[in-house]
Amino acid sequence: xxxxxxxxxxxxxxxxxxxxxxxxxxxxxxxxxxxxxxxxxxxxxxxxxxxxxxxxxxxxxxxxxxxxxxxxxxxxxxxxxxxxxxxxxxxxxxxxxxxxxxxxxxxxxxxxxxxxxxxxxxxxxxxxxxxxxxxxxxxxxxxxxxxxxxxxxxxxxxxxxxxxxxxxxxxxxxxxxxxxxxxxxxxxxxxxxxxxxxxxxxxxxxxxxxxxxxxxxxxxxxxxxxxxxxxxxxxxxxxxxxxxxxxxxxxxxxxxxxxxxxxxxxxxxxxxxxxxxxxxxxxxxxxxxxxxxxxxxxxxxxxxxxxxxxxxxxxxxxxxxxxxxxxxxxxxxxxxxxxxxxxxxxxxxxx
Amino acid sequence: xxxxxxxxxxxxxxxxxxxxxxxxxxxxxxxxxxxxxxxxxxxxxxxxxxxxxxxxxxxxxxxxxxxxxxxxxxxxxxxxxxxxxxxxxxxxxxxxxxxxxxxxxxxxxxxxxxxxxxxxxxxxxxxxxxxxxxxxxxxxxxxxxxxxxxxxxxxxxxxxxxxx
Amino acid sequence: xxxxxxxxxxxxxxxxxxxxxxxxxxxxxxxxxxxxxxxxxxxxxxxxxxxxxxxxxxxxxxxxxxxxxxxxxxxxxxxxxxxxxxxxxxxxxxxxxxxxxxxxxxxxxxxxxxxxxxxxxxxxxxxxxxxxxxxxxxxxxxxxxxxxxxxxxxxxxxxxxxxxxxxxxxxxxxxxxxxxxxxxxxxxxxxxxxxxxxxxxxxxxxxxxxxxxxxxxxxxxxxxxxxxxxxxxxxxxxxxxxxxxxxxxxxxxxxxxxxxxxxxxxxxxxxxxxxxxxxxxxxxxxxxxxxxxxxxxxxxxxxxxxxxxxxxxxxxxxxxxxxxxxxxxxxxxxxxxxxxxxxxxxxxxxxxxxxxxxxxxxxxxxxxxxxxxxxxxxxxxxxxxxxxxxxxxxxxxxxx
Numbered sequence: 001x002x003x004x005x006x007x008x009x010x011x012x013x014x015x016x017x018x019x020x021x022x023x024x025x026x027x028x029x030x031x032x033x034x035x036x037x038x039x040x041x042x043x044x045x046x047x048x049x050x051x052x053x054x055x056x057x058x059x060x061x062x063x064x065x066x067x068x069x070x071x072x073x074x075x076x077x078x079x080x081x082x083x084x085x086x087x088x089x090x091x092x093x094x095x096x097x098x099x100x101x102x103x104x105x106x107x108x109x110x111x112x113x114x115x116x117x118x119x120x121x122x123x124x125x126x127x128x129x130x131x132x133x134x135x136x137x138x139x140x141x142x143x144x145x146x147x148x149x150x151x152x153x154x155x156x157x158x159x160x161x162x163x164x165x166x167x168x169x170x171x172x173x174x175x176x177x178x179x180x181x182x183x184x185x186x187x188x189x190x191x192x193x194x195x196x197x198x199x200x201x202x203x204x205x206x207x208x209x210x211x212x213x214x215x216x217x218x219x220x221x222x223x224x225x226x227x228x229x230x231x232x233x234x235x236x237x238x239x240x241x242x243x244x245x246x247x248x249x250x251x252x253x254x255x256x257x258x259x260x261x262x263x264x265x266x267x268x269x270x271x272x273x274x275x276x277x278x279x280x281x282x283x284x285x286x287x288x289x290x291x292x293x294x295x296x297x298x299x300x301x302x303x304x305x306x307x308x309x310x311x312x313x314x315x316x317x318x319x320x321x322x323x324x325x326x327x328x329x330x331x332x333x334x335x336x337x338x339x340x341x342x343x344x345x346x347x348x349x350x351x
Numbered sequence: 352x353x354x355x356x357x358x359x360x361x362x363x364x365x366x367x368x369x370x371x372x373x374x375x376x377x378x379x380x381x382x383x384x385x386x387x388x389x390x391x392x393x394x395x396x397x398x399x400x401x402x403x404x405x406x407x408x409x410x411x412x413x414x415x416x417x418x419x420x421x422x423x424x425x426x427x428x429x430x431x432x433x434x435x436x437x438x439x440x441x442x443x444x445x446x447x448x449x450x451x452x453x454x455x456x457x458x459x460x461x462x463x464x465x466x467x468x469x470x471x472x473x474x475x476x477x478x479x480x481x482x483x484x485x486x487x488x489x490x491x492x493x494x495x496x497x498x499x500x501x502x503x504x505x506x507x508x509x510x511x512x513x514x515x
Numbered sequence: 516x517x518x519x520x521x522x523x524x525x526x527x528x529x530x531x532x533x534x535x536x537x538x539x540x541x542x543x544x545x546x547x548x549x550x551x552x553x554x555x556x557x558x559x560x561x562x563x564x565x566x567x568x569x570x571x572x573x574x575x576x577x578x579x580x581x582x583x584x585x586x587x588x589x590x591x592x593x594x595x596x597x598x599x600x601x602x603x604x605x606x607x608x609x610x611x612x613x614x615x616x617x618x619x620x621x622x623x624x625x626x627x628x629x630x631x632x633x634x635x636x637x638x639x640x641x642x643x644x645x646x647x648x649x650x651x652x653x654x655x656x657x658x659x660x661x662x663x664x665x666x667x668x669x670x671x672x673x674x675x676x677x678x679x680x681x682x683x684x685x686x687x688x689x690x691x692x693x694x695x696x697x698x699x700x701x702x703x704x705x706x707x708x709x710x711x712x713x714x715x716x717x718x719x720x721x722x723x724x725x726x727x728x729x730x731x732x733x734x735x736x737x738x739x740x741x742x743x744x745x746x747x748x749x750x751x752x753x754x755x756x757x758x759x760x761x762x763x764x765x766x767x768x769x770x771x772x773x774x775x776x777x778x779x780x781x782x783x784x785x786x787x788x789x790x791x792x793x794x795x796x797x798x799x800x801x802x803x804x805x806x807x808x809x810x811x812x813x814x815x816x817x818x819x820x821x822x823x824x825x826x827x828x829x830x831x832x833x834x835x836x837x838x839x840x841x842x843x844x845x846x847x848x849x850x851x852x853x854x855x856x857x858x859x860x861x862x863x864x865x866x867x868x869x870x871x872x873x874x875x876x877x878x879x880x881x882x883x884x885x886x887x888x889x890x891x892x893x894x895x896x897x898x899x900x901x902x903x904x905x906x907x908x909x910x911x912x913x914x915x
Contacts, residue, residue: 040800066802066845073841074798189636190657195762198795205764205795322800323789324764402579404555406563424552428564435555437548460563462572464555464579 017296020289024303028083031307035079035314040322041070052076081207082310082327084215085268086278090305091223092261092268093279094286094298098233099257100163106280107265110152110166110258111173112145113274116266118177118184119144120273121196125188137199142270148173149262153255160251162240166258201326202273204313211271218267222260226298233257233294275328278305281335288342308335376400378461378472385448385477390416393457395434395442395472403436403463409446410455410477418444436461446477454478536589536603537570538578546578546587554578577604584722592719595676595709596701606698606721610669611637612656612686615704616717617644618865622899623718624726632667642822642905656682661689669697671720676701676713705864706772707779707871711735730899737868737891738779741875744882745781754807754878756782757848761812766796773812776867780874782808802842808877809848811837813914814859820911821860830856830914853877856914861892869895873913 037048047063051071054063089107096105107113119140123129131139155169156162185193226233232253235243244250265279286301312330319325376399385391395405409415409430418425420442424435434442446457459472538546538554546554558575560566570578581587581603589603610632611617617637621627627646632653637644651667654660656679664672672690674683687699700720702713711731718727745753756777758767767773767784770792777784785804786796811833814821819829834856843849855877862870872888889909896902 040797041803066842069842070799070802191761203795205798317797320790322786322797323791323794324797326795402551402583404559406559423549426556426560426564428560428566431564433556433559433564435552435559437552464576465583467576
């Protein structure tokens with residue numbers, strides 16, 4: 001095989017990846033466009049779009065008050081939040097899988113999601129927390145998630161920052177926080193238990209423009225940084241020694257990546273509850289198509305996560321309308337069959 | 352004994368124990384004056400007991416001489432006389448006083464099976480030589496009333512004991 | 516084979532004797548008055564006259580009770596689970612696992628000193644159940660403290676009838692295995708459809724038929740008045756009601772007790788046909804259906820008001836947040852001021868008839884002008900629950 005052929009093949013691969021990325025963007029836009037028209041209010045497709053435009057450029061179109069309220073105060077922020085949350089969870093999952101070199105790594109395996117559930121349970125059952133009023137549960141979930149991240153960081157530093165220590169620490173924390181959550185559920189009343197369980201299912205219904213802004217800001221800072229350091233992720237994914245030999249400060253990089261991933265996960269989970277599978281499945285799906293290069297993998301899996309979550313939420317809202325099924329259940333039902341299909345179809349290549 | 356002080360004491364004690372009587376089940380006993388050698392009647396007045404039992408302990412020398420209660424509702428055994436109380440407000444029975452000057456005390460306990468409580472019937476002195484004023488009046492039964500009455504009885508016995 | 520049959524027959528003959536009625540001498544399952552007298556004498560003989568111990572005090576009291584209230588026969592009662600229990604003695608030491616049944620026992624004048632064990636939720640309600648603050652705590656139907664129950668030597672245990680069926684079945688089986696003498700009764704005491712029947716059955720168990728009829732008269736006068744006035748109203752003329760649970764956009768549908776009460780009050784729950792008894796609903800659906808009446812539930816997760824009477828100002832806060840929801844200013848319920856909060860203390864449980872009368876008043880203000888739910892509430896507390904000292908403010912239970 002000569003250079004020219006290699007170059008051609010590589011160009012072909014690059015083309016395919018870019019095509020995949022662009023088609024993902026296309027799918028996402030399409031899905032967003034569809035999601036915005038879904039809802040029990042019975043608005044026509046045209047009405048919904050007009051309402052969006054009228055909201056951005058007031059006075060351009062005549063839209064009923066009701067339509068504008070529905071679209072801007074109920075639908076739009078939910079759709080945008082689903083996109084951002086899906087992107088954030090998938091990106092966090094990709095980063096974690098990269099630095100831990102473990103296909104099972106996800107916000108759940110590191111105990112962050114369990115810690116958030118524990119914080120929420122404490123807020124619900126004991127009524128104790130750091131923030132007051134409606135942000136009681138949110139504040140607790142966020143702080144506990146970060147607490148878990150710090151504990152893992154601390155334990156890893158003590159024992160040496162390697163993927164094994166992080167995973168072990170993460171698993172231990174996951175079981176610990178799950179046990180505390182179960183204990184709280186045991187002592188809680190039936191209503192409190194139901195509340196905790198509902199919180200753990202995850203729901204996009206609690207979104208608001210403020211929350212969209214918060215999550216958006218965090219992502220706007222984290223994602224570009226991750227993109228910049230994507231090459232370091234590639235190196236880390238090859239192994240600690242390889243990365244070190246390439247001049248990457250291994251321990252510091254791992255710590256930073258882990259903290260960023262934890263922060264993104266925490267800020268998403270605290271608002272919408274623990275939504276599983278996105279962080280685990282989206283990176284795998286993407287990797288099967290684009291390969292392991294994080295410069296493409298990161299944004300692509302983010303987009304896949306966004307599509308997954310938005311699709312799941314849209315289905316959850318419409319399948320039994322007007323009843324809303326918890327979105328965490330839907331993500332499993334959508335993500336897992338697709339994942340199995342891809343898994344069966346791929347060759348014997350490494351994950 | 353003709354001590355007016357004792358009479359006043361009796362009346363005061365009676366006044367104190369009266370309130371304990373109101374509302375709760377009770378059994379009161381009264382007797383006709385015993386004459387040596389002949390029968391006298393003992394009357395039990397039952398208040399507030401629908402289904403229950405009374406057991407009287409007869410003093411030595413005083414023999415049971417019959418009762419108007421139907422067969423199967425009373426039973427004599429040794430010196431104890433048991434009555435089954437079923438919706439009756441009065442039970443009478445006869446005792447034969449001993450020849451000569453003998454005295455004794457009739458005691459009793461009652462049980463109320465519906466209210467699931469028990470109590471005692473205050474002791475009655477039955478003596479052929481018992482002086483008039485010294486005879487304890489029928490008073491309220493119930494544990495609270497018993498104490499001052501026992502004290503009174505003791506007082507009477509002591510006084511009488513001084514005589515003989 | 517024949518021997519086996521004979522053995523079984525012999526056992527069957529012996530068994531009734533083990534469930535014998537104390538005082539029944541001739542085995543005819545009845546204690547006649549002459550048998551009673553004989554039994555009394557036997558007992559007195561054994562106790563005071565030095566005879567053999569024939570009957571225990573409890574047995575003779577049982578016999579007297581049977582003669583007095585049931586013509587000397589055992590009596591049987593069927594509870595909500597359909598099980599028939601034959602009773603040969605009164606209830607003396609009762610353990611109750613559900614507060615609704617305790618409330619009902621109070622309403623019919625049962626001697627509450629005979630309740631020797633209560634569930635933990637009743638123990639905690641010091642305002643409503645002041646006489647049980649020192650009573651033994653036996654846990655709850657989901658985590659019962661069997662040792663506590665057995666240590667109390669109860670002769671009767673009350674459990675839920677149809678709720679938490681597996682938990683209650685488990686408790687019933689366990690108790691039967693350790694002590695078959697304990698009589699287990701299953702009553703819900705909070706479901707409108709079965710409550711009156713249950714009151715009658717409990718009255719039969721405890722022989723308080725008179726007081727029970729007085730309470731039934733009171734209850735049916737309230738619920739009957741409501742149903743009479745709402746009976747003929749066709750579906751289309753009933754007010755559309757949006758009922759919200761403690762959580763935003765969680766509503767009730769058929770299968771939920773609150774849905775039943777809305778229907779009883781003459782309203783129409785707009786989400787009656789949804790699946791799951793308390794589903795989360797798309798906020799748009801509420802706006803689109805434009806309900807006539809909006810009711811939000813307070814209590815439990817929205818911890819204020821009720822019998823605890825804490826933080827009554829929270830009612831207004833929640834009310835304001837309801838009316839401030841985006842797009843809700845267009846709803847006719849908001850414009851007409853037909854938004855109400857009600858506390859679960861009077862809408863759930865045995866006091867549901869009080870809450871239902873509030874609901875009826877809100878659904879049909881003109882029809883039920885003379886209905887005074889607060890007066891009904893106070894009458895219930897003072898006359899039937901014997902809580903003369905408890906006169907809660909209406910503002911602790913409903914708003915506005």
